[in-house]
Structure formats: structure tokens, C-alpha cells
Amino acid sequence: MIAHIPGGTIILELGCGSTAKTGTILNAIADRDGPEVLHFVGIDVSQQALDLASASLLEHCPQLLPKNIDLICADYLEGLREAKARYPDAHLCALWLGSSVGNLSPDEALAFFKQISTISGPKMQVLLCTDLWKDEKVLHRAYHDSQGVTEAFIKNGMVHALRALGVPGASSLVQKWRYDVVVNRELQQVEMWLHATSPAVNGQMLLDDGESVLMEVSRKFTMANIRSLAFKSGWYNQQAWSSGKYGIHMLLSNLEAVQRCHADTDAFFAAVPDWTITPIDVRHPFAFYYGHLAAFATIKAFPEDTPSSLENMFSRGIDLDLADTSQCCNTHPDIPSEWPSPKETKAFVQKLRRKYVDGIKSGAVSMRAVWLLLEHERMHLETLCYMRAQACKKSFNCQAVAASNGFHANGHDEEKSSEYGDDMVAVRRQDVVLGVDEDTTQHFVWDNETPRTSPIAVASFKVASKPCSITDFRRFVFREQGYTSLKWWDPVDFNILQKQQQLMPATWSLAEAHDPDGESLFIHKPDGSYHWREVCDEPVWLSLAEAEAYAKSRNCRIMTEPEYHCVLADSSAASRVEDLRGLGWEWTSSEFAPFPGFKPTPEYPVYSADFFDGKHFVMKGSAPCTHPALVRDSFRNFYQKQYPYVFAKFRLCSN
Known part of the structure; x- marks a missing residue:
């Protein structure tokens, strides 16, 4: 949680209480930044409560210096005004613990958060705690x-x-x-x-x-309730944590969320030594995406303005058809013979950023547009991580011999494996509803997440408690020669595999060219390359085509999108199925298609519609590089079945 609180932020609490929970947060900040930097402001209507809080603060957070404690006897809003007056230039983080928001009606809560925003300005964030809706x-x-x-x-x-x-x-x-x-x-x-x-x-x-x-x-609240409250009151839900019974939410002002997003984008590109390379040959070079993020944001934030030629050039990327790479799955601008230089692109981006940041400050850019721009940029930062993993792979392959020293000697060690039949979890028959309501005044979601469907009957099935691991899939690749056995593959998938000369997942490579046992296998991630034994228990990342081939070799299949939601809805099964929402997107065998009553996103009508083509399939959950704001059960990621670069896992399923 404190990773989202910048150093030097003044921690402000609405209603101090016993400060036991507060002390946990303050200690973590003091450990990170040092006691001198930590400053606490407590607000309460009761002077007696403040007197008690002052003593208990030092008990629960002995690192907090008495000179850095500031107590204000006032109601919440008057206290905020006073705190802002005392620290006009400081960044504030308000803690509102204990689900006190549950004492307010929906209209009162909405008005309260709007007032906080008005009083505090953009240099403000809120750590909000809520009690969640439970069994009646x-x-x-x-x-x-x-x-x-x-x-x-x-x-x-x-x-x-x-x-x-x-x-x-x-x-x-x-x-x-x-x-x-x-x-x-x-x-x-x-x-x-x-x-x-x-x-x-x-x-x-x-x-x-x-x-x-x-x-x-x-x-009581659902996580979606708070997301809606944030959207309607002018805040951005940067991240949320849930125990299933209790929820915690980090809310940022619109401007703060955008500026942090830009900083993350800049940090990513600062670590890319060569923007001109194209690590994935069916995508554009790195430099395109830096320009694209700003061009897309400006075009969507100011739809009435005529885009410049550079904005048009950077307006949309490509999704080449893997079965025929001379064709593209989506509409896009003409690809130039030469992209602008990184220097030109940086200047272009800074100019556009100033335009829409000024628009956010003035209120010219709507809340809906802000959320759309943030989610779009955060999604692209994830796809850029796929590209960086491939760049790591190419760099590694150039130095493969040196990197493999000492590993091949262990080639005959017997690795541990899991037998899928031993860890299958029964999921009961039930009806599930997919999607969310499409009221765009209540929240922001992408068009393919709406509308809510009628109940879908799903028969009982079994699903593996764990996703397929690198160890398990390595056996399929090397011992079972799975990539050369046509019997496991869909013929179209196998043909694409052969054209790409792919003999293993795209994030894998061998340090030694002649290594039939795969002992010199390395796994490539955005932060570097790892010998397979270092990451052997982690989920394997691959395409749906590869996942289906492996499943067929085990006489199993990949679960559908409705079945994924069945697991979430079955509390007994969900408690035994590990990492369903994380460690990699979860492939489903469901074709990416619209829900009945689908309506395109008005600001971006081709976002989903271009890909309702029978070639793209649904993924659920999240990957390690997915931004937390995108992690919601309704979110539907989608890629071509044969696309091998995405950080997506799978697990076996059977009837």
C-alpha cells in the first residue's frame, strides 16, 4: 500500500480512533523514508479522542517524532481545510479507516468525496477502507x-x-x-x-x-461500488485490495493519476536502450508506442480538434493476422517508410501531454476520458513488457554460450512434476451472469465488458488447482517432443507454428544449440533471463494454441469464460484453485465475441469491434505487469489464438 504513497507525503487521518491500524502504516513509511520525513495530522471532532490518539500514536509507532504530530479538533471537512492551510504545498494522503463511509447515504458519500477534492486540490490521495457485502x-x-x-x-x-x-x-x-x-x-x-x-x-x-x-x-459495498463512487466523484481507483470480507482502496485525484502514469511510461522507456528495434516482428518498434500513447490520449480527450499528421501517424497500432501476416486484423494508419526519431517523438509527446494535462486542470477533459486514457496507457505498458521480454531474449541469444556455463552438466537430474489427475477441483453446476451494466454515468468499463448477460447454465466440471508449470510444460516440449507431434495440434495452429519455426514457448530459448534434454533452457522476462530451474514452479506463459495442444495430450481441455466465472462463484472451489486472478492472464477457450446487446465505446468504437473475428480469444485475470487498476473480474483481455508473446497461463479442465 505504501508503494502508492510518495516519500514526503503528509499522512492525515479522518477520525483517529485507537491508531492501531494507523501505526501499521506509519511504521512502514518510517522504515522506508526515515522518521524525520514522517509527518502525521490527526482530525477528530473530539478533543478527548485526539488526546488519547496522541499517546497511542507513539505507542503504536515509536519511530514517529512528537514534533511531527499535528492534531486538529474539527469535523472532517473543516479539518481538511485547516490541514491544507497549514501545509498548502504538501502532498496529502488521507486515511479513512474502519468503513465509516458506510454511515453515509450514497448521495452523501458522493458529495463528501467531491468536497474533499475541492478542498484539497490535485495533490491528494485517499486510502479508503470499506466493509464488503456478505452472506445475509x-x-x-x-x-x-x-x-x-x-x-x-x-x-x-x-x-x-x-x-x-x-x-x-x-x-x-x-x-x-x-x-x-x-x-x-x-x-x-x-x-x-x-x-x-x-x-x-x-x-x-x-x-x-x-x-x-x-x-x-x-x-456495505462491493469493489465495483467503490470504483463507481470514485468515478462519479472525480477520483481514480489506483489499486484495491480485498480479503473477500473487507476492501481497501487507494484513490488518486485525476491529475495525480495521469502524472504518475506518465512517470511510469517515461521510466519504462528510459530503460530501453534502443527505441528503434522491433522485438516482436508483428508489432511496431518501441518508439511508435511512446508517440502512440500521447497521440491517442489527445485525440480522445479533444475529439473536436483536427488531429495533426503526426497524431494520425501514431493514432493506432497494428495486429497482424498470424495466419497471413500480409493482412491485418484491425484498421490502422498507413505505416511510414521511416518513423520519426526518438528525439522528435519525445518533443511531440511533451507538447501533447501539456495540452491534455492543462485540459484536465481546467475541466475541459471529462472524467470518462481520463479513465479511458489511463486504462489505455496502462494496457500498453503491459504489452511493452512483452516486447521487453523478447528484447531480453534476443540479447541473451547473442551471448548464449557464455550464459549456459555450468548448467548442462546437470542435464540428467530428475525434475519434480505434477500429475493433473491428483489436483483437480470439482466445480458445481450453476448459472452465471457475465458482464456489467452499461450505465456510463456510473463507471468506466470497456464496451466488451457490457451489458450484463442473462444467466448462463454451466454444467459441473473439474479444473486443475494449479496452472501448468514450466516444469510440466518442459517435459511436453523436450521429452514428449510435443511441438513435432501433429496429433496434439489443430492443423491451422500447427501450420503457423511451423512457419514461425517455433519449437517452444516464445519466452524460452536454449543457451546451447544442441540440447535435446533442454537443460540449458532459459526463461525470459522483462527484467532479465532465468535458468529454468530458478523458475521451474512458476506458470508457463504461452499461446492458447500451445495450451490446447498440451491439454489434448493429457486428454483434457481449457475452460471456457463462463466456467472461469463459475470457479469464482463457487466459494469451495475458489478456495482451492490457486492464482486464478494472477501470475499471468488465464486463457479461456471462449472466442472473443460481443455479449448480446453490445454497444461500441462511443469514444473508441473500433476498440473491440475489429477483433470480433473468430481469431481472438478471451483471457481473464491479470499478469504480474498488469496495472492494479485494470484487475477486475469483468475485464476481458483478448489475443489471437496463436499469439505466443503474452504473459498468459492455463490450467487443465475436464468434464
Whole structure:
């Protein structure tokens, strides 16, 4: 979490409480930045609470220097105004822990976050904690506990209210009243009610016998609820963490999110020594993508402006048809005989960035456009990681002999393997709904994620608890000669494989040319090359065509997109299926196709439509280089079946 909090940020807490949770965060920041840099501002309406917090802070975070503690007695918004006045130029991170946002109605929460943004300006982020929607019986028990703690709390509140209104015998009166908890599924909230079983009178009738009072509401959230709240109130959901019961969200201002994204892009390209190379021959060179990100953003942010010739040149990349690379799957500008130099491209990018950053500051660029631009740039940063892995491979292959020293001698060691039949998890038959609603005022999602489908009946099936590992697939490649056995392959896939002269996954290579056992095998990632024994238990990354060939050799198959969602929905199965959402995109055997009622993204109508061609297939989850903001269950990544460069894993499945 603190990786998203820049050094020198002032940590500000709304409602200090015991500071036990706060201390955990502060200690981590102090360990990273040093105690002198750490500064804490606590805001609470109660001076007594602040006095207690001051003492407990030093107990929970002994590294925090007393001179760096600043306490403000005020309500949240007035406290923020005062904090901003005291530290006008500082970057602030507000901690709002304990799911206090659940005490606000949807409209109140929306207004509150808009007010925070207005008061604090763009140099602000919020670490927001929320209680998540759960099983209704679990929620009911939590607020109607067997020891009667919550009931006593609610009744105590009513006693004080009646006393303030002059009702005699309020305590004995309220003890006779009936406490009730209602779990409101429609509004996703828990309601605490008191039902008067005798009247409350103070000279006039306040509550008649049989009347009910809604004493408290505790709203619960889904991760999508908070994403929607952020979108509507002008914040960007940079990352979220969930235990399944509790959610934590890092919200950034629009401008802060864009500037951090640009910094990440610049850092990536600063590490690329030669922008002119094309590590993947069905893509453009590195330099194109630096120009493309800025050109795309400007064109989408200012659709009324006529793009320049350079903006048009960089407006869209290519997706060559792997079955016939003379053809392209998508529409794109003409490819120039020579791309602009890196120096020209950098100047072009800086000019465009200034334009749309100024547009964000002035409000000329909509919230929807900001989210579209951020997700687009973050997706491309991931594809650039695929390119960098291939660049690592090419560099490695030039020095392969030196890199292999000492490894081939171990060629006869027996590696451990897994037998797929021993780790299959049964997934129950169920109906699943794919997609999300398409209300563009509530959130940003891509067109292929919408609309929500009707329930899809999915029969029971079995799926491997773990994705296929490098060790397992290495056996298929070298011992079983899987890439030369046509019987495992779709004929079209096998033909493409032979044209590409591919004998193993694209991120693999041998340090020694004549190595039938594959002991000199290296795996290439964006950060370098690893001997296979160093990463043997990690998932293998490959194309769907390769995954299907392996599955066929095991008399299995690859699961479908609805089956993927079945695993997520089956709590028993989900607890046993490892790394479904991470360590690599999860291939499905589902063709990338629109959901019924599909409507193209207005700002980018060809985003998905060009690829509803029967050649692209759906992937779910995320890869290690996927930006956290893109990790959501509705997200549908897609690539051609034979595309071998993406960081995508698979697991075996059977009926």
C-alpha cells in the first residue's frame, strides 16, 4: 500500500480512533523514508479522542517524532481545510479507516468525496477502507449478536435521545422495546430498528405503541461500488485490495493519476536502450508506442480538434493476422517508410501531454476520458513488457554460450512434476451472469465488458488447482517432443507454428544449440533471463494454441469464460484453485465475441469491434505487469489464438 504513497507525503487521518491500524502504516513509511520525513495530522471532532490518539500514536509507532504530530479538533471537512492551510504545498494522503463511509447515504458519500477534492486540490490521495457485502445471515448475526452488544448500543442511543426530550423513565422504557435487524439486499445495507412496545410521552406523544424507529444504517459495498463512487466523484481507483470480507482502496485525484502514469511510461522507456528495434516482428518498434500513447490520449480527450499528421501517424497500432501476416486484423494508419526519431517523438509527446494535462486542470477533459486514457496507457505498458521480454531474449541469444556455463552438466537430474489427475477441483453446476451494466454515468468499463448477460447454465466440471508449470510444460516440449507431434495440434495452429519455426514457448530459448534434454533452457522476462530451474514452479506463459495442444495430450481441455466465472462463484472451489486472478492472464477457450446487446465505446468504437473475428480469444485475470487498476473480474483481455508473446497461463479442465 505504501508503494502508492510518495516519500514526503503528509499522512492525515479522518477520525483517529485507537491508531492501531494507523501505526501499521506509519511504521512502514518510517522504515522506508526515515522518521524525520514522517509527518502525521490527526482530525477528530473530539478533543478527548485526539488526546488519547496522541499517546497511542507513539505507542503504536515509536519511530514517529512528537514534533511531527499535528492534531486538529474539527469535523472532517473543516479539518481538511485547516490541514491544507497549514501545509498548502504538501502532498496529502488521507486515511479513512474502519468503513465509516458506510454511515453515509450514497448521495452523501458522493458529495463528501467531491468536497474533499475541492478542498484539497490535485495533490491528494485517499486510502479508503470499506466493509464488503456478505452472506445475509452473516451480516444479520454481526448486528444481532448473541451477546446483545449491538442491541445494547442502539438502545443506549435511544435512551439518551429520550432523556434529552424529557421522557421520564427512558431507560426502563426502552429496555422493553424490541430490537430488530433488517438486511436490505436492494440497498446493500444493514438497518437497525427499535419497535416501541409502549408509548414514549413527555407531555405529548413522541412515539406511539407499535411505531418503529430506524436507528442506524450500515452500508456495505462491493469493489465495483467503490470504483463507481470514485468515478462519479472525480477520483481514480489506483489499486484495491480485498480479503473477500473487507476492501481497501487507494484513490488518486485525476491529475495525480495521469502524472504518475506518465512517470511510469517515461521510466519504462528510459530503460530501453534502443527505441528503434522491433522485438516482436508483428508489432511496431518501441518508439511508435511512446508517440502512440500521447497521440491517442489527445485525440480522445479533444475529439473536436483536427488531429495533426503526426497524431494520425501514431493514432493506432497494428495486429497482424498470424495466419497471413500480409493482412491485418484491425484498421490502422498507413505505416511510414521511416518513423520519426526518438528525439522528435519525445518533443511531440511533451507538447501533447501539456495540452491534455492543462485540459484536465481546467475541466475541459471529462472524467470518462481520463479513465479511458489511463486504462489505455496502462494496457500498453503491459504489452511493452512483452516486447521487453523478447528484447531480453534476443540479447541473451547473442551471448548464449557464455550464459549456459555450468548448467548442462546437470542435464540428467530428475525434475519434480505434477500429475493433473491428483489436483483437480470439482466445480458445481450453476448459472452465471457475465458482464456489467452499461450505465456510463456510473463507471468506466470497456464496451466488451457490457451489458450484463442473462444467466448462463454451466454444467459441473473439474479444473486443475494449479496452472501448468514450466516444469510440466518442459517435459511436453523436450521429452514428449510435443511441438513435432501433429496429433496434439489443430492443423491451422500447427501450420503457423511451423512457419514461425517455433519449437517452444516464445519466452524460452536454449543457451546451447544442441540440447535435446533442454537443460540449458532459459526463461525470459522483462527484467532479465532465468535458468529454468530458478523458475521451474512458476506458470508457463504461452499461446492458447500451445495450451490446447498440451491439454489434448493429457486428454483434457481449457475452460471456457463462463466456467472461469463459475470457479469464482463457487466459494469451495475458489478456495482451492490457486492464482486464478494472477501470475499471468488465464486463457479461456471462449472466442472473443460481443455479449448480446453490445454497444461500441462511443469514444473508441473500433476498440473491440475489429477483433470480433473468430481469431481472438478471451483471457481473464491479470499478469504480474498488469496495472492494479485494470484487475477486475469483468475485464476481458483478448489475443489471437496463436499469439505466443503474452504473459498468459492455463490450467487443465475436464468434464
